[in-house]
Amino acid sequence: xxxxxxxxxxxxxxxxxxxxxxxxxxxxxxxxxxxxxxxxxxxxxxxxxxxxxxxxxxxxxxxxxxxxxxxxxxxxxxxxxxxxxxxxxxxxxxxxxxxxxxxxxxxxxxxxxxxxxxxxxxxxxxxxxxxxxxxxxxxxx
Numbered sequence: 139x140x141x142x143x144x145x146x147x148x149x150x151x152x153x154x155x156x157x158x159x160x161x162x163x164x165x166x167x168x169x170x171x172x173x174x175x176x177x178x179x180x181x182x183x184x185x186x187x188x189x190x191x192x193x194x195x196x197x198x199x200x201x202x203x204x205x206x207x208x209x210x211x212x213x214x215x216x217x218x219x220x221x222x223x224x225x226x227x228x229x230x231x232x233x234x235x236x237x238x239x240x241x242x243x244x245x246x247x248x249x250x251x252x253x254x255x256x257x258x259x260x261x262x263x264x265x266x267x268x269x270x271x272x273x274x275x276x277x278x279x
Contacts, residue, residue, distance in 0.1 A: 145241035165217030188261030197269035231274035
C-alpha cells in the first residue's frame with residue numbers, strides 16, 4: 139500500500155468513532171499492538187528529543203525500504219507512534235520525504251493533544267524524515 143492509501147484508511151477508521159474518548163481508546167489499542175522494540179535499542183542515541191515522555195525509535199533499511207520500530211513509556215504516545223509507524227514503515231525513503239501528513243489534521247489529532255504531546259508528534263515525524271533522508275543519501279551513493 140502507498141503512504142496515501144494507508145493515511146486514507148486511518149482517516150476512515152477514525153471517522154467511525156463518535157468522540158475523542160473512543161479515538162483515544164483506539165490509539166491505546168494501536169499502541170498495544172505495536173511490535174516490541176528490542177530492549178537493547180532503548181538507548182539514549184535512539185531517544186527522540188522533544189517528546190514529553192520517552193520515545194525510542196529505530197530505523198533499518200530492508201530491501202530499499204525503511205522499517206521502523208519504536209516504543210514509549212506513555213500509552214497515548216505509544217498509540218501516536220503506532221499510527222506513524224503504520225504509515226511510514228516499509229516505505230521507500232523518497233516516499234517518506236515527499237509524503238503529505240495532512241491526515242493528522244484530518245483525524246483531528248493535533249488539536250486534541252496537549253501542546254507538549256503535539257511537540258512530541260512533530261519530533262517523531264521529524265525523526266522519521268531524518269532517517270528517510272539519511273537512507274536516501276545512502277541509496278543514491
